[in-house]
Amino acid sequence: MLDDRLVIVSGKGGTGKSAVAAGLALVAQRHGLRVLAAEMDASGGLSAHLSTSELAFKPRQVLPGLHAMRVVRSEALLEYLSLQLRIPGIGRFGGGVARSFDALSTAAPAIREIITIGKLLWEVKQDRWDMVVLDAPPTGQLGSYLRAPRSITELVPTGRIREQAEWMAGTLVDPEITRLVLVTLPEELPTSETMETIGWLEVEQITPPPLVLVNRVLPPLTVAKRPQGVAGEMVELHSAQLTEQKTWLETLPGDLTLPYLFGLFTPGEVSAHLSDLLEHLD
Amino acid sequence: MIAGAGGVGKTTVAAAVAVRAARSGARTLVVTVDPARRLAAALKIQDLSDEPKPHPDEPNLWAAQLDSSASWRAVAERHADPEVAHRLATNEFFQAAADHFPASQSYAAADQAATYVQARAWDLVVVDTPPSGGGTDFFTAPAQMADLVGGRLLRWITGGPLPGRRFLYNRAGRPVLKIADAVLGSDLLQRVSEFLLDLRTTYDGVARRGREIERVMREAVIFVVTTADPAPMHEAVRFYRDLPGVASTPDAVIFNRSLPEEWINPDGDFPPDVRQIVELWSAETARQKDFRESFSSRYGATVASIPWTSRPPTSLDDLANLVRNGSGIPWDALGISL
Numbered sequence: 001m002l003d004d005r006l007v008i009v010s011g012k013g014g015t016g017k018s019a020v021a022a023g024l025a026l027v028a029q030r031h032g033l034r035v036l037a038a039e040m041d042a043s044g045g046l047s048a049h050l051s052t053s054e055l056a057f058k059p060r061q062v063l064p065g066l067h068a069m070r071v072v073r074s075e076a077l078l079e080y081l082s083l084q085l086r087i088p089g090i091g092r093f094g095g096g097v098a099r100s101f102d103a104l105s106t107a108a109p110a111i112r113e114i115i116t117i118g119k120l121l122w123e124v125k126q127d128r129w130d131m132v133v134l135d136a137p138p139t140g141q142l143g144s145y146l147r148a149p150r151s152i153t154e155l156v157p158t159g160r161i162r163e164q165a166e167w168m169a170g171t172l173v174d175p176e177i178t179r180l181v182l183v184t185l186p187e188e189l190p191t192s193e194t195m196e197t198i199g200w201l202e203v204e205q206i207t208p209p210p211l212v213l214v215n216r217v218l219p220p221l222t223v224a225k226r227p228q229g230v231a232g233e234m235v236e237l238h239s240a241q242l243t244e245q246k247t248w249l250e251t252l253p254g255d256l257t258l259p260y261l262f263g264l265f266t267p268g269e270v271s272a273h274l275s276d277l278l279e280h281l282d
Numbered sequence: 283m284i285a286g287a288g289g290v291g292k293t294t295v296a297a298a299v300a301v302r303a304a305r306s307g308a309r310t311l312v313v314t315v316d317p318a319r320r321l322a323a324a325l326k327i328q329d330l331s332d333e334p335k336p337h338p339d340e341p342n343l344w345a346a347q348l349d350s351s352a353s354w355r356a357v358a359e360r361h362a363d364p365e366v367a368h369r370l371a372t373n374e375f376f377q378a379a380a381d382h383f384p385a386s387q388s389y390a391a392a393d394q395a396a397t398y399v400q401a402r403a404w405d406l407v408v409v410d411t412p413p414s415g416g417g418t419d420f421f422t423a424p425a426q427m428a429d430l431v432g433g434r435l436l437r438w439i440t441g442g443p444l445p446g447r448r449f450l451y452n453r454a455g456r457p458v459l460k461i462a463d464a465v466l467g468s469d470l471l472q473r474v475s476e477f478l479l480d481l482r483t484t485y486d487g488v489a490r491r492g493r494e495i496e497r498v499m500r501e502a503v504i505f506v507v508t509t510a511d512p513a514p515m516h517e518a519v520r521f522y523r524d525l526p527g528v529a530s531t532p533d534a535v536i537f538n539r540s541l542p543e544e545w546i547n548p549d550g551d552f553p554p555d556v557r558q559i560v561e562l563w564s565a566e567t568a569r570q571k572d573f574r575e576s577f578s579s580r581y582g583a584t585v586a587s588i589p590w591t592s593r594p595p596t597s598l599d600d601l602a603n604l605v606r607n608g609s610g611i612p613w614d615a616l617g618i619s620l
Contacts, residue, residue, distance in 0.1 A: 014289025014514060045513055138288070188318045188594075190289065219562075223555045230548040231556055234563040240592035263565025265572065267512045 002031055002131070004179040006124045006171070008207070010136040011183030012193045016215045018045030019267065020183045020258070021135035023274030025050070029066040030279070033130040036123055037068040040116060040145075046070075046135040051268035067129075073112065076119040110155065113148035114165060121168050124177065139182065139197045146172060146206045175208035182210045184252060186217060186245035191252055198253070212253045216260040218242055256281050283395075283499070285411050285420065285525075286507035287517035291538040293317045294595060295507045295588060296410035297325055298604040299611065303618050304342035305602060308405040311344040311398055315391070315412045320596050332394055334403075340598055344404065348391050348412065357393055358431065361487025366480050375477045387412060389423035393491065396498040406616055409502075418521065421499055421529040424492035431481050431488045503615045504532040505586075509539050510570035515577065522581045533584065533615045537574055540587035541567040586610035 001007065001024070009021040018039070025037040036059055039046035047055045047070075052062050057075040059067035124132050136142060149169035156162045172178055180201070184194040194212060201210055220242060223235050249257075258277055264270050284296040293314050300312035311334050317325065326337055330347040337343040359367045370376060388411075395409045411420045504525065508518040518535055525532055545567040552560055578585045588604050595601045605611050613620055 012289060014287055014509075014511075016513070018513065044516065048512065048516065185289075188320070189316075221555070221559050221562075223559065224553070227550070227552060227556050229550070230544055231550055231552055231560050233542075234545060234548075235556060235559055237590065237592050238559050238563065244593070262562040263569045265569055270512065 001179060002028060002033065005129075005131060005177045006120070007131065007133045007179050007181060008136045009134060009181045009183060010139050010142045010197075012140075012185075012190045013138045015183045015185050015190050016270075017138070017183040018043075018135050019049050019270050019274055020181065020213060020215065020278075021133050022046055022049035022267075022271035023278050024181075025066060025068075025131075025133040026063075026271060026275035027279050028131045028133070029063055030275070032065065034128065035066045036129045036132045037062070037066065037135070038120060038123070038132065039068075039070050039135040040137055042070065045267075048267040049271040051266075051271075071116050071119050073115055077115050080115060080118065110144075110148040110151035113145045114152050114161075114168070117145050117148055117172075118164065118168060121171050124171065139193055142197070143200065147204070150206065169206070172207055173205065178207055180207045180210040181213055183213050183215055185215055186248040186252065188248065191248040194252060212255045214249065214252055214254050214257045217249070217257040218245055218260050283409050283411055283420075283502045283504045283529075284507055285504055285521055285532070287514040290507050290509045290514045291588070292507045293410045294321060294601070294604070295505070295536055295538060296408045297321060298588070298595070298601040299505070299616075300343060300345075300406070300408040301340065301598050301601045302605045302620075303406050303408070303613075303616060304337075304340055306613075306618050306620050307342065308616075308618055309342050309344075309403070310406045310408065311346060311404040312408045312410070313346050313348055313395060313398060314410045315348045317347070318594070320594055324595060324597050324601060334398065337598075343598075346398070348394055348410075357390065357427075357491070358481060358484050358488065361484035361491070362480070363483065366483050369480050370477075373477050373480070375474055386423075386427075388420040389427045392420055392423050392495050392499070396495040399498045399502075400494070406618070418524045418528050421525065424495040424499075425528075428485070428489040428492045431485050499529045502529065504530060505611075506532045506535045507538055508535060510537055510573040515573060518577070519581070522583060534586050534610070534612050535577060535581075535583045536586045536588060536611070537570070538588045539590040540574075541570055541590055543567065543571055546571065584610070584612055586612070 007021075007024055009017050009024065011017040011020075021037065021039075025035050028035045037046060037050065039055060042054075044054060046068065047053065050062050050066075050068055052060075052068065055068050055070040057069060057072040059069040062068045120132060120134055123129060137145060149165040149172065152165035153162055153169065156165070182194055182197060184190045198210060198212070201207060218238065218241055221238060226232055226235055258274060258281075261270055261273055264273060284292050284299070286292050293316070296314060297312055297317070300310045304310040312325070313334075314321075314325070322330075325345050326339075330345055332346055332349060334344040334346040337345060359370055362370055391412045395407070398404070398407045398409075504521075506518050506521045508514040521532055522535070541563065545563055547564055547568075548560060574585055574587070577583060586609050588609060591600075591604070595604060607620070
């Protein structure tokens, strides 16, 4: 995974994708890579797991070699208009343009997503980073982002934005550049959502095949003799959960598993621990 | 209203509260979104629609399922005159707007939920709110919807007061539109603007309905469901911070998958294989307790707990048991006396 230029981490809500994204960024940073970790909403999941304050559009150094940012659509758009399209005088009425585009993007397919995903792919292209790790939207919204470049090529017949969309679609599907990680849990709903996601990804071929990471897998502990009292209840819950998890682990492709982290308090502790575990998986 | 982050068991909690309420004698409708298969089986709702159906074995219980893919398309069409409704129905941008407008699914769900409450056929309607872009979407959807339809976006595109349809064909004087044309090709912006103009004709109806929905929301009892994990807790905190401004203060936070406090450092001399398991779950229980206590002291919240059971609930009895006495659910807020 350390050779990948863009690592997109998604999963059903509540599966721990922000923690995994932060963990992966920390592993890469420890290996001396220049890493950009990016989130796409204001939920603050990634910043919490990197033990830092709220992220902004401008990448900020979190650790030596590790920067983090949040992709803010309006700022990404202004940057795009001034840097990429070199539209003269954009600063003068920049705010108005950004608002107009935002309005337009509510109704026009793929415009909103292409601006966000475009900013990230542009960062991937820069020599500044060895790896960009994206704490991506949950799987329910992932499709509209990954499909955006192709939708644009269908919507816009010619011109610069079409060329760029073609380049973006090519980058997303290139196994030398992009890796998609789906974080899931060995439970009913996360399993079915993951299987659905794998299904449409296979049909649409917009990314390389995803790597499935099953989080919070319990250690396979058993006891010779079930004790009485409270300890007995604990053993019963553990064993029942193991049985339940086994069902879903058998359904999932389960490329990799991460253990349940008992008793960890802060998001920072969780991601530090995950990064140690991920290091050994690699 | 049962709110909370995705994956914390909102649907299970909604069902459990509804079953117990029904068994106390209140005519109860539970409205779910995408239940897990076993829960759907327990509620006998495998083939439910948005039409409430009585439960075959539980006299006071009805169930309905919100269509999670429903959009406000139907709502907007309902408020348009026939000619405009036809144009909207065939408009290529409608689906995109429904997909992109963050509150659109929430709006459709809130509209449906309010309809059940206004029917006055039940003493209690328990609504499992749909997973959304996050936070208070479900509660702010009516206002956001009216704002969208009301032409705010259109004003931004044109940079001024609302134009007539003809204005849109002549935008040579507007630098903003010239840029949009340069980037996207000349007819896209015009097509979008025409769509938004059509949409705007539904404003009066949508705004009126929005106010009705908001009234229902403001009177609703809100339970926020979470697990004692950092990400859902973060979301629960946002509800406590943001909801008072847009609906009402949540009435309780319900910690799902709670472990009993006597699991913290239990006494006893355990063999090594048992000790391994006891140590893990003792640490987990201590963490949960700390999370619950810090939440309750920070936000002055009423805290209720639902136990982490060995097996997911598969029957109405299982569900009722989850919220048995001692769970801390404020039943009186629901007008239920047990």
